[in-house]
Amino acid sequence: MFAAIEQRGAEIRTAKSSPDADVRASVHRVRPCGPSTRQRIRAALRKAINDALAEELIVGVTNPATLVRTPADRPLPIVWEPERVERWKTTGEVPGPIMVWTEQLLVRFLDHAAEHDPDLYPLFHLMAYRGPRRGEACGLRDAEVRLGRREVTINNQIAVHGHTIRQKPPKSRAGNRDVTFDADTAAVLTAYRARRAAQRLAAGPAWPDTGLFFVRPNGHPWHPNLVTQRFLKVVRRAGLPPIRLHDLRHDLRHGAATIALAAGIDIKVVSDQLGHTTTTLTRDTYQSVTKDLHRKAADAVAERIRSRRGEAL
Structure with missing residues (x-):
């Protein structure tokens, strides 16, 4: 499923950069599934399968959602x-x-x-x-x-x-x-x-x-x-x-x-x-x-050290 999500994302990005206006229009207001959304999808799947295991709706399996690794990095401002x-x-x-x-x-x-x-x-x-x-x-x-x-x-x-x-x-x-x-x-x-x-x-x-x-x-x-x-x-x-x-x-x-x-x-x-x-x-x-x-913190440290050096002299 996650491979399919990644493939669909690649198709959307390719279509958005297409020289064909009709192709670009086909993905108007359509966005690839981002890292945060994939994390939420994985969390929902993991919870659903864990519940099914707890209620013995499925037995004898390991939750496959726990084995999936999805991109987790959020872009910082x-x-x-x-x-x-x-x-x-x-x-x-x-x-x-x-x-x-x-x-x-x-x-x-x-x-x-x-x-x-x-x-x-x-x-x-x-x-x-x-x-x-x-x-x-x-x-x-x-x-x-x-x-x-x-x-x-x-x-x-x-x-x-x-x-x-x-x-x-x-x-x-x-x-x-x-x-x-x-x-x-x-x-x-x-x-x-x-x-x-x-x-x-x-x-x-x-x-x-x-x-x-x-x-x-x-x-x-x-x-x-x-x-x-x-x-x-x-x-x-x-x-x-x-x-x-x-x-x-x-x-x-x-x-x-x-x-x-x-x-x-x-x-x-x-x-x-x-x-x-x-x-x-x-x-x-x-x-x-x-x-x-960070600058204020650096200045505060420097000022404290400077004052102590003055006392020592």
Whole structure:
């Protein structure tokens, strides 16, 4: 089965690079099965066969899923440092599959979005500051936003199946969480709620009751793919180096985590904010890109040794 998955992935990649437009169209919006998905498939198979063995539905065999080795390496995020941005401007080269903006680039994006896409700016702001996933932001329930206490509860998301959307719980138990936010974010969300109230008043009976906090100007839910398209449009028009928004294991989510760690926030707090099941994932994925933390650690060690050498002299 895994050999077939790998073969199909190779076929998709070949078709996407084909000079034949019809062949490329045949795999439009089709992606190869990545390492993380293969890990989840293997885990599901291993659990199913173990259950079958425990219930004696099958006997006298070794679980074959335990013998399968699948690629496990996740690409680590790379920061858009000035040298990389200059090379991208010259060559169009993107250094890796997951890129992260610096604080300065993130500020440029938010300023541009506030001016040129006010309908989605509040959603982008919340994602940038507090790091909910794309589907979690789109599925945020209005009743779970408590502006007075500066807190939201993440217990719903909008998932995409093909082009169809449906609401469902977060991807894991840790995904159900309370997220606190700052006074600036509270002001942005308060202004958005007032703007939405005016739109609802203008729409009258045609306004649908979705129960969602972030909705389109006509009151309907945001399709996560449309949010990504609008995000990429803002990025392109602002002249910023590209990052991905999709399912926010990516990008603004990476930026939010990276900036929080750089600000000295405890990694357990950041992990809880992002809905990770363990701090190991947070540490492995994000802390490796925060060079300022390593510089500060190096400076602290050097300063301590310097002070002791001074005492000895």
